[in-house]
Every structure is written in structure tokens, then in C-alpha cells.
Amino acid sequence: MTRFDAESSTERQKLFAEAIQAHRRRNSPFLTAEVDPEDDTTVTEDELPPWVQFAEKEFNLDVTEPELERLKDLLDEYREFRIDSLESPEEAEGTNVRISARSDANRLAGFMNRAFAEVYELPEDYQVWIVDL
Numbered sequence: 001m002t003r004f005d006a007e008s009s010t011e012r013q014k015l016f017a018e019a020i021q022a023h024r025r026r027n028s029p030f031l032t033a034e035v036d037p038e039d040d041t042t043v044t045e046d047e048l049p050p051w052v053q054f055a056e057k058e059f060n061l062d063v064t065e066p067e068l069e070r071l072k073d074l075l076d077e078y079r080e081f082r083i084d085s086l087e088s089p090e091e092a093e094g095t096n097v098r099i100s101a102r103s104d105a106n107r108l109a110g111f112m113n114r115a116f117a118e119v120y121e122l123p124e125d126y127q128v129w130i131v132d133l
Helices: 009-026 066-074 105-119
Strands: 029-035 051-055 058-063 082-089 095-101 128-132
Touching: 009 029, 009 105, 009 128, 029 105, 051 105, 058 066, 058 105, 066 082, 066 095, 066 105
Parallel strands: none
Antiparallel strands: 029 051, 029 128, 051 058, 058 095, 082 095
């Protein structure tokens, strides 16, 4: 794997699939994809950029209530994926979601791509980085 960012849907899908394959080959603890924090069309000054983490066979992401509803809608199309846990600490404004996901790299990458676009409602040209692998 030689590149770590992408700006189009096709590039992001390929980046996510390559990152998942590299994660598996390296047996790394997890991989994290994060929206470019410098992109002022996706991140405001007082919030953290959206991120999705994958480890072995599990996704981990933080969502607000409306994002959680969109995530549940997206999961209707990924019947083999299941929400394992929802944690909403009192001091947090959102919910941490853990999703079991057993599938091939392309299917997992498709889910990541759609989660960023549909759950977080990002513009078509947002930039994403693989920040941990």
C-alpha cells in the first residue's frame, strides 16, 4: 500500500479495500479512516472529524442520534453486519457503535465508503485519510 488518502468515491472505495487487506496482512490491531480535519466543508471548528475504525471483524464509530438512525438504515442493506454494542456515556454527546462485520475486503470497504457518505452526510468530494494501520 503506497497511498493513504482519497477524494472521490471510487478512490475511497479502493483505498478502504487496500487498507483492510493491509490491516489483515500486517495483523495490525486496527485501521482508522478519518475525514481530513482541514476540510472546512466537512468539519467545523468545535468538532472532531468523522472517523471509522476497523479491527479484525468489527467496525467502531461515533455517531449522533440522527447519524445513528441513518446507520441503522444503512445496516438494513448489510444483513450480515450486526450492532454489537451501543455506548452513550453521560459526558458525551453521541453514541459509540460497535458492529460485527464478517465479509471480504470489498464488501467491508463498500460499507465504510457508504458510512462516511450516508451516515455522516459528507459532500461528494470530501477527503479521507488512513491515519492508523
